[in-house]
Every structure is written in C-alpha cells, then in structure tokens.
Amino acid sequence: MQTFKFRLAPSKSQRTKLLQALELCRWVFNETLATRKKAWEQEKKSITRFDTIKLLPIWKAEKPELSLVYSQVLQEVCTRVDLAFQSYFRRVKEHAEKAGYPRFKGYGRYNSFTYPQTGFELLENGLMLSKIGAIKIIQHRPIEGRHRVKTLNIQRDAVGNWYACFACEVEPRALPxxxxxxxxxxxxxxxxxxxxxxxxxxxxxxxxxxxxxxxxxxxxxxxxxxxxxxxxxxxxxxxxxxxxxxxxxxxxxxxxxxxxxxxxxxxxxxxxxxxxxxxxxxxxxxxxxxxxxxxxxxxxxxxxxxxxxxxxxxxxxxxxxxxxxxxxxxxxxxxxxxxxxxxxxxxxxxxxxxxxxxxxxxxxxxxxxxxxxxx
The missing domain is CATH 3.30.420 (Nucleotidyltransferase; domain 5)
Known part of the structure; x- marks a missing residue:
C-alpha cells in the first residue's frame, strides 16, 4: 500500500461543504462514542461497530442534515470509533502507563473524513466527491495503481489547506x-x-x-x-x-x-x-x-x-x-x-x-x- 497526497483547491462554496461534512462527521463520532460509553456504564453491554452503523438511519431521521454526507463516509466514522476502542483495549491488556480512553472531539478537533472505495472519482482536471462536487486537484505526479485505489482520505491542516490522500495497491520497486x-x-x-x-x-x-x-x-x-x-x-x-x-x-x-x-x-x-x-x-x-x-x-x-x-x-x-x-x-x-x-x-x-x-x-x-x- 502506498499513499499519494495532493493539494486541493476548492471554491468558496466547496469549502463550506467540506467544513460542513467535517462537522457532521464530528457529530457522528461523538454520538457513536457516547452511545458505546453509555451502553457499557448503564447496562455493561458492548456495542459493536455494526450496531452503531445500524443506528445511522435513526440519527438521520433526528438530524436530517446528515444526509448531506455520503453514507459510507458516516459508516467510516463508526469504524474510527471502533478502532479507537480496539487500541484502548490493547493498551489496557499490555498494562500501558496511560491506556488513553477514547475522547470526544471538540470543535475544530476533527480534521479528516474517508471515502472507502466508492463515492469519488478522479477526473482529468478534478476530483469528484459525492455530495460535494468536482474539486480542482493539483496532481503533481501520476498515481501508481490508479485503478486499485482502496480509500480516499480528505484532510484539512492547521492553516485551512485541503488535501486528498489516495491509498493504492502498487508493486514495489527494487533500487540498484x-x-x-x-x-x-x-x-x-x-x-x-x-x-x-x-x-x-x-x-x-x-x-x-x-x-x-x-x-x-x-x-x-x-x-x-x-x-x-x-x-x-x-x-x-x-x-x-x-x-x-x-x-x-x-x-x-x-x-x-x-x-x-x-x-x-x-x-x-x-x-x-x-x-x-x-x-x-x-x-x-x-x-x-x-x-x-x-x-x-x-x-x-x-x-x-x-x-x-x-x-x-x-x-x-x-x-x-x-x-x-x-x-x-x-x-x-x-x-x-x-x-x-x-x-x-x-x-x-x-x-x-x-x-x-x-x-x-x-x-x-x-x-x-x-x-x-x-x-
């Protein structure tokens, strides 16, 4: 697996949509974490990733704006919470000094979301993202394994720049x-x-x-x-x-x-x-x-x-x-x-x-x- 990272140049309206997608993903992250935390504290019941994914339609009915984000992106947020818990349990098992229980994300503390395999398409002069549109991409080098892209991660850095990170399956190259x-x-x-x-x-x-x-x-x-x-x-x-x-x-x-x-x-x-x-x-x-x-x-x-x-x-x-x-x-x-x-x-x-x-x-x-x- 190799990641190819490119700078995005979204328009003003596209920036608004990207920021809105981040905030909605942050809301889902916090809601998923709260649901799992509450289930364990009150009922001693473990909630799995699939259980939280099944809750997404209910949350969409309560919060209609969630439909502005591609469905698999929201599912990937539930996966992130599950991975955070897996890492936490691993550290507890290893008796780490600080196990680090998963924390809620405050405003501005959630900076990426992921399209798993679908919901995006790389065009000649842009990147088509479901629910957001075609964004100009500064592709400074060709993508190896372009037809084997596994995930696309959209990231925002501390100064507000946006990047697209393609995780691809490529063949290793031997050096001399x-x-x-x-x-x-x-x-x-x-x-x-x-x-x-x-x-x-x-x-x-x-x-x-x-x-x-x-x-x-x-x-x-x-x-x-x-x-x-x-x-x-x-x-x-x-x-x-x-x-x-x-x-x-x-x-x-x-x-x-x-x-x-x-x-x-x-x-x-x-x-x-x-x-x-x-x-x-x-x-x-x-x-x-x-x-x-x-x-x-x-x-x-x-x-x-x-x-x-x-x-x-x-x-x-x-x-x-x-x-x-x-x-x-x-x-x-x-x-x-x-x-x-x-x-x-x-x-x-x-x-x-x-x-x-x-x-x-x-x-x-x-x-x-x-x-x-x-x-």
Whole structure:
C-alpha cells in the first residue's frame, strides 16, 4: 500500500461543504462514542461497530442534515470509533502507563473524513466527491495503481489547506543495490544520531543538524507575543503557518536523507533510542524534539522495506563508551567528543566510534561477521 497526497483547491462554496461534512462527521463520532460509553456504564453491554452503523438511519431521521454526507463516509466514522476502542483495549491488556480512553472531539478537533472505495472519482482536471462536487486537484505526479485505489482520505491542516490522500495497491520497486549478489558487506552502514551532528555514518560521512525550529524560533516568538496582545484568528493563523513551515522543512529533509541512505546502502542500522525518556532532560528536550530522529528512522524503515533492503534497530547501550577497535569500555561523559582508547591507542571522533559499534552490532544480529569494513 502506498499513499499519494495532493493539494486541493476548492471554491468558496466547496469549502463550506467540506467544513460542513467535517462537522457532521464530528457529530457522528461523538454520538457513536457516547452511545458505546453509555451502553457499557448503564447496562455493561458492548456495542459493536455494526450496531452503531445500524443506528445511522435513526440519527438521520433526528438530524436530517446528515444526509448531506455520503453514507459510507458516516459508516467510516463508526469504524474510527471502533478502532479507537480496539487500541484502548490493547493498551489496557499490555498494562500501558496511560491506556488513553477514547475522547470526544471538540470543535475544530476533527480534521479528516474517508471515502472507502466508492463515492469519488478522479477526473482529468478534478476530483469528484459525492455530495460535494468536482474539486480542482493539483496532481503533481501520476498515481501508481490508479485503478486499485482502496480509500480516499480528505484532510484539512492547521492553516485551512485541503488535501486528498489516495491509498493504492502498487508493486514495489527494487533500487540498484538489490541487483548485487549480497547487500550485507560494503553496503552495510551504522548511523549514530546526535545533536552537534545530526547523523554520523560508519564510513566517516556526517550530516549537519539543520535545526529547523531553532532557526525559526525568533520569528515564532515574535508572532506569539503579538497573538498574546491581539487574539484574533489572523494572528493565530500566522503562528500555525510558522509551525507548518517548520514541519514541512523537517519532513522534506527526512525524506531526502532517507532516500539517499536507502539508495546507497543495502543494510542500515540505527540505535533503538528511547526518545521519550531522553526528552525528560529539560536542557536538551527542545533540541531533541527539533532533531526528530524518529521521523528519519521511520522513513528509512519503510523505504528500505519497499526497496527490498534492511533497516534494523540495535541496542544503544554502550555504543558510545565501547572502543570500536578492541571493545574495551572507555568511560566518558557527554562533553568529551573524542574517543581515546588506552588499550589499543585508537583515537577518533566519538560519534564515528559509536556508528562503527552500531554497524558491528547490527551485522552480528544478522549473523554476519562483526567487522567487515576494510578487512
């Protein structure tokens, strides 16, 4: 499955219809959640997804405007509530710290609705949506598997832009390295994530930290101060635009870097970092959040799987303290940026030493010799 996302350019009347559809879907979501919650609290009775779908005709009789939304879109809302409960019960079973009971959606907190297979049609210059009409779509690339579109998700972002997301069944494409006989060798790489340097590869290549949030922090602070004095929708939208621009730049950076990694290496290893715990360090939390290491790892994982490569996570314990040359543990705090081994005399950058250890651990986990580079 692959998703193709395109910007929509609805007219003023179409925007009104889209917003109306969102609000009606929000109403159905809250009503479905309330019905299931009430049935359990009062009768200890579990309401299924099919039970709530059967209630839709009754709700339509009470609230005629629901007929302005395509019927299967409303059914999909009931499915969302059911999925929220399934996730909740799974977290309870796993004894998660916060199970997170499904919550009601307030105004402006419901931002998408889904057409499951029917109710839409992609035209040459537009997108036909049932109950809404033909909307202009900015199709900047062809849709692969166009005749195998499974769902269409209509989304609204924080600044009011609309997008169409097509989930399609497509055939995976192998990248050039898959044509070689064995990807586990000189095409394997370990990557150490950091703050001074965003990523250090075991072959010595380093990637600078772009610090997108830090670079926009002054502009964002000024916009927030203005909003605190004049809390109008216009001022709020300025703040939302800045946040969106930061997120877009970060996403673009992660996509490009992950594509370069998957194109160049058959086997990629990252540390399995506990970022949630690392964020508890209030001195580094903002910089760690700005780096968004997990985003790069996720993008690399699905692209490697798509291309037939391997992207694995290894245990991060000791990767910075252990010597990559002789495996002696050399204790050093975070301020020490150079690794100096008293046993074998190896001197190199701390992050490079860690990336070599990550590569060795990864190769060992795959059953390959631990040291392949240069031997």
């Amino acid at each position: 390295f898959n044509q070689r006989s064995s990807p586990v060798d000189d095409l394997a790489v370990g990557i150490d994530m950091g703050l001074a340097t965003f990523a250090t590869l075991s072959n010595g290549v380093s990637v600078d930290n772009p610090r997108f949030f830090r670079r926009a922090e002054y502009e964002l602070g000024r916009a927030q101060r203005r909003y605190s004095k004049d809390k109008t929708p216009k001022r709020r939208k300025v703040i939302a635009n800045i946040h969106q621009r930061i997120a877009n730049r970060r996403k673009d950076f992660a996509h490009k870097l992950s594509h370069e990694l998957v194109s160049a290496y058959g086997v990629i290893f990252f540390e399995n970092l506990s970022i949630k715990n690392m964020m508890k360090n209030h001195q580094l939390a903002k910089s760690i959040g700005d780096a968004a290491w997990r985003q790069l790892i996720q993008y690399t994982q699905y692209k490697a799987e798509w291309a037939g490569g391997v992207c694995e996570l290894v245990d991060p314990r000791g990767t910075s303290q252990r010597c990559s040359g002789c495996q002696t543990v050399v204790q050093k705090d975070l301020s020490v940026r150079v690794h100096e081994c008293p046993s074998c005399g190896l001197v190199l950058d701390r992050d490079l030493n860690a990336s070599l250890n990550i590569e060795a651990l990864g190769l060992e986990s795959l059953g390959a010799p631990a040291f392949r580079r240069g031997e």
